[in-house]
Amino acid sequence: MRPELKLQLMDTHAGGDVSRIVTGGICPLPGDTVRAQMEYLRDKADGLRTLLLEEPYGIPEMSVDLLVPATDPEAVAGYIIMEVMGYPIYSGSNTICTATAVLESGIVAKREGWQSFALEAPAGLVHIDALVRDGVVEAITCGGLPSYIDTYQASIHVPSIGDITYSVAYSGGFYALVDATSLGFSLTLDEERKLSECAYQIVEAIQAERGFSHYTLGDVGPLPFLHFMGPVEQLSDHSYRSRSATYVHPGVICRSTTGTGTSARLALMNYEGKLSPGDRLETVSLRETGFIGEFTGVRQEGKHQVVENTITGKSYVLNRADIIINCDDPMVDCGGLTHILTSARVDENQPG
Numbered sequence: 001m002r003p004e005l006k007l008q009l010m011d012t013h014a015g016g017d018v019s020r021i022v023t024g025g026i027c028p029l030p031g032d033t034v035r036a037q038m039e040y041l042r043d044k045a046d047g048l049r050t051l052l053l054e055e056p057y058g059i060p061e062m063s064v065d066l067l068v069p070a071t072d073p074e075a076v077a078g079y080i081i082m083e084v085m086g087y088p089i090y091s092g093s094n095t096i097c098t099a100t101a102v103l104e105s106g107i108v109a110k111r112e113g114w115q116s117f118a119l120e121a122p123a124g125l126v127h128i129d130a131l132v133r134d135g136v137v138e139a140i141t142c143g144g145l146p147s148y149i150d151t152y153q154a155s156i157h158v159p160s161i162g163d164i165t166y167s168v169a170y171s172g173g174f175y176a177l178v179d180a181t182s183l184g185f186s187l188t189l190d191e192e193r194k195l196s197e198c199a200y201q202i203v204e205a206i207q208a209e210r211g212f213s214h215y216t217l218g219d220v221g222p223l224p225f226l227h228f229m230g231p232v233e234q235l236s237d238h239s240y241r242s243r244s245a246t247y248v249h250p251g252v253i254c255r256s257t258t259g260t261g262t263s264a265r266l267a268l269m270n271y272e273g274k275l276s277p278g279d280r281l282e283t284v285s286l287r288e289t290g291f292i293g294e295f296t297g298v299r300q301e302g303k304h305q306v307v308e309n310t311i312t313g314k315s316y317v318l319n320r321a322d323i324i325i326n327c328d329d330p331m332v333d334c335g336g337l338t339h340i341l342t343s344a345r346v347d348e349n350q351p352g
Contacts, residue, residue: 005325005334005343009052010105011318012097015256015289018318019097020052022066023105025323027340033071034078035089038122041066041080042087047337049082056331057323060084061252063091065098067107075120076108085224085248089123090172092259092291092311096140099128100315103137110135123172137315144259144293144309147171147267148301150212158205161198166206167271171263173225174212176202180228180245187230187243189286192253199226199247207249215302224249227261232274232281240269244283257283259311262293267307270298 008024026048031037041048048066052058064082071078079098081091099119102108108117110132119126123145131139151168158164167177178199180187185195207222214220230243246254246261254261262283269275275295284290290313297308325341327334338344 003344005327005338005341007323007325007341008321009323010101010320012100012315013255013318014093014096014100014313014315015258015285015291016287017093017254017256017258018062019094019315020058020062020064021098021101022048022052022064023101025342026066026068027342027345029068029340034068034080034120035122037068037078038080038087038089041082045336045340047333047335048340049087050333051325051337052323053082053084056329061255063094065094065101067098067101070120072118072120072125074125075118077102078120080122083248084250084252086221087122088173088224088260090121090126090145090260092142092144092172092262093254093256093313095119095121095126095128095142095259096311096313097315099130099140099142100137100317103130103132104317110137139312139314141310141312142259144263144266144311145172146299146301146306146308147263148215148304148306149267149271150174150304152271156202156205156209158201161201164202164205166202167268168212168223169264169267170212170214171267172260174220174223175261175264176206176223176226177264177268178202178226178228180230180243183228185228187228187245187286192286195228195245195286196247196251196253199228199253200249200251202226203247203249215304225261227258227264229265229268232269235282238276238279239282240279241282241284243285245286253286255285255287256289256313257285257291259291259293259313262291262311263307263309266293266295266309270295270305270307
């Protein structure tokens with residue numbers, strides 16, 4: 001009898017970006033840290049990512065978060081982030097969704113009011129503050145990665161567009177930061193396709209011209225993200241708002257403004273002297289959803305001013321389901337997958 005291969009999922013979204021939380025069905029992964037387990041998935045078991053982000057099971061605009069046991073004793077769980085571009089070591093929207101799933105699945109018991117716990121991302125320990133009202137997770141505040149400006153106001157020629165001025169921030173990945181107005185964009189939903197086409201060309205041009213190196217992580221691969229920035233509106237002495245759109249290479253405009261995109265904006269505004277600790281920036285997406293980034297402090301790391309920050313948003317649970325994996329389906333590639341499925345191993349251990 002053929003095995004029934006399956007995964008347990010909780011689908012969620014934050015700001016419109018769907019995160020598929022894998023809550024069961026995967027064997028323990030090799031690696032002494034969540035970062036090492038991520039590297040194993042990337043190098044030896046990329047089939048999980050492609051299964052859930054490609055047809056017929058998913059689309060590239062989604063993300064996947066695999067829950068794993070934490071290796072840091074302070075964390076209640078670990079999680080590995082998967083996107084169309086690969087394996088980012090951190091993501092704000094994915095962290096918000098994963099924290100919500102941890103509460104909704106009972107890994108952490110929900111309590112009324114604010115409660116705190118920690119998760120372990122490939123980037124390290126992430127502190128979470130969760131607000132629960134009437135049993136519903138109303139808000140998640142998570143620590144954004146320390147963010148800084150690598151390049152300020154560089155110029156590059158992009159065929160069919162012209163000369164582009166951009167800055168580059170690191171906020172969990174390297175981001176090209178581009179003024180949307182200078183390119184004729186208002187950052188509304190009807191511009192989504194043109195934004196994607198424009199961002200694709202800019203990222204391709206930057207990748208062809210140069211690479212980027214983190215001051216402690218070293219080479220983290222080609223620049224994968226671009227953030228379109230709208231004008232900044234001051235709401236009060238310490239509160240700002242800006243329309244924004246984040247692009248993930250190749251070809252995806254995120255539904256949300258993204259947590260790391262918001263952190264990148266905070267780093268740029270600090271670099272330009274436009275923020276003080278305690279100030280907040282609300283980024284608003286093409287779909288009128290948003291996150292709130294708070295600038296909590298700054299420190300010097302060599303030549304870089306590194307911005308400490310938090311990201312606040314809300315995640316919604318969409319679905320809890322078993323995914324049945326049919327390896328006979330010509331649209332399904334089980335390569336790089338079956339060896340990490342618990343259902344496949346159970347079948348192997350059945351008596352003949």
